Amino acid sequence: MRKFSFPEKGLPQKEAYHVVKKQLEPDAHPNFNLAVFATSEMDEYATKIINENLAVNFPNATQYPNIAEINQKVALMLADLWNIGEDDSPWGSSTVGSSEAIFLATLAAKTRFQEQPKNLNKMPNIVFGANAHTAWYKAANYQGIEIREVPVRHGKFSVDASDMESYIDANTILVVGVAGSHQTGYDDDLISINSLLEQLEQINGWNIPLHIDAALSGFIYPFIRNDYVWDFRLSKVMSINASGHKYGLVYTSVGWLVIRNKAYIPESIIYKIKYLGGEFEQFTLNFSRGSSSMLAQYYNLLHLGYDGYLAKSLSTIVKAHYLVKEFSKLDVFEFVYPALFIPMIVIHVKHNSKFTIDNIAQFIQKQGWHTAVAQLSFDPSYPKIMKIIIRDSLTTEMLENLVSCFKLAINSLTQG
Numbered sequence: 001m002r003k004f005s006f007p008e009k010g011l012p013q014k015e016a017y018h019v020v021k022k023q024l025e026p027d028a029h030p031n032f033n034l035a036v037f038a039t040s041e042m043d044e045y046a047t048k049i050i051n052e053n054l055a056v057n058f059p060n061a062t063q064y065p066n067i068a069e070i071n072q073k074v075a076l077m078l079a080d081l082w083n084i085g086e087d088d089s090p091w092g093s094s095t096v097g098s099s100e101a102i103f104l105a106t107l108a109a110k111t112r113f114q115e116q117p118k119n120l121n122k123m124p125n126i127v128f129g130a131n132a133h134t135a136w137y138k139a140a141n142y143q144g145i146e147i148r149e150v151p152v153r154h155g156k157f158s159v160d161a162s163d164m165e166s167y168i169d170a171n172t173i174l175v176v177g178v179a180g181s182h183q184t185g186y187d188d189d190l191i192s193i194n195s196l197l198e199q200l201e202q203i204n205g206w207n208i209p210l211h212i213d214a215a216l217s218g219f220i221y222p223f224i225r226n227d228y229v230w231d232f233r234l235s236k237v238m239s240i241n242a243s244g245h246k247y248g249l250v251y252t253s254v255g256w257l258v259i260r261n262k263a264y265i266p267e268s269i270i271y272k273i274k275y276l277g278g279e280f281e282q283f284t285l286n287f288s289r290g291s292s293s294m295l296a297q298y299y300n301l302l303h304l305g306y307d308g309y310l311a312k313s314l315s316t317i318v319k320a321h322y323l324v325k326e327f328s329k330l331d332v333f334e335f336v337y338p339a340l341f342i343p344m345i346v347i348h349v350k351h352n353s354k355f356t357i358d359n360i361a362q363f364i365q366k367q368g369w370h371t372a373v374a375q376l377s378f379d380p381s382y383p384k385i386m387k388i389i390i391r392d393s394l395t396t397e398m399l400e401n402l403v404s405c406f407k408l409a410i411n412s413l414t415q416g
Ligand SMILES: Cc1ncc(COP(=O)(O)O)c(C=O)c1O
Pocket: 037, 096, 097, 098, 099, 100, 133, 135, 178, 180, 181, 182, 213, 214, 215, 216, 243, 255
């Protein structure tokens, strides 16, 4: 008998439900999973919107014209939040997450390059720091684009213009600047990278767009770092992605891609769908997908507004800073990123410690807390780090419990 054969007879609903539920029981509870950024709680009305629209298929713009309209509206609200210029004519869409947004931004850049006769038989390349997310490696590899990975210098956590300069040439279709690295929280030096691209255009005539990967920061920086210039205020920024399901405060799966000018997207990759009656355009990877998360994002923007997102960002950062303060008192950790702007703490154990960061992670996992322990992909000689991601859904009691678990772990590991 094969291990998994298709069930011959169905189970009663309740029984099938319990089989699924039981099987999931050993997994982490999302509220106690501090390894990932995914939103783990939404309010009652957001949940109502989600449940009421589970059956609404996103791309059917002929039958659901308001879905298409809301999708555009939210994207344009984000363009506004990210300081789009008066003379720009932005386009944007929800996606399944930042990964899809990144894929589409890369596809637009590659197609623009390849449609120019002078580039026939030339290999397009993309330039990003070794601190960039896997989504960039996937997007480039899946599309046959040469990856020019810029090393992150030892002791640094991001890249700047001087690191990137020698990697850029006439075949560079896109330069990526990370605004909030998933490994350490730090930004690339976006202002210097933008200036470099301006200079390269003046000197060589290379018009290379800059994409900002704001998966983590797109719903944080506009509220708590208003004066920091990271977005469409930078002249070479052509596109930005952000994950709605992270600090956009929506359940998975929603991301956003905003492009400065719609004309930037080659006509050849915008599909005109006619067979469902009427005609609508598609520039997405998937055909069918849910609408619920996108609608929940719209609800969040309406309900929270600027003030609400500001309040949530601040309260999440305050929670993260409480942990930083408590962890400092323990005197066993070095801070790589003490939740400066992204509500994430990155630590490693001090040199000569009696235990490893893995020991701590394993101990607190037995108490139900999940964290991410890993080697920095771009600097394997750096001590192993632990990432603790803070969400607003963490209550004071939960934070206190987490601190107690850390203390317990340290006491027990020190004695053992
Ligand atoms: C900086 C960065 N870029 C891209 C991604 C991929 O985003 P998503 O999970 O929304 O596809 C992530 C995910 O954490 C990220 O942190």
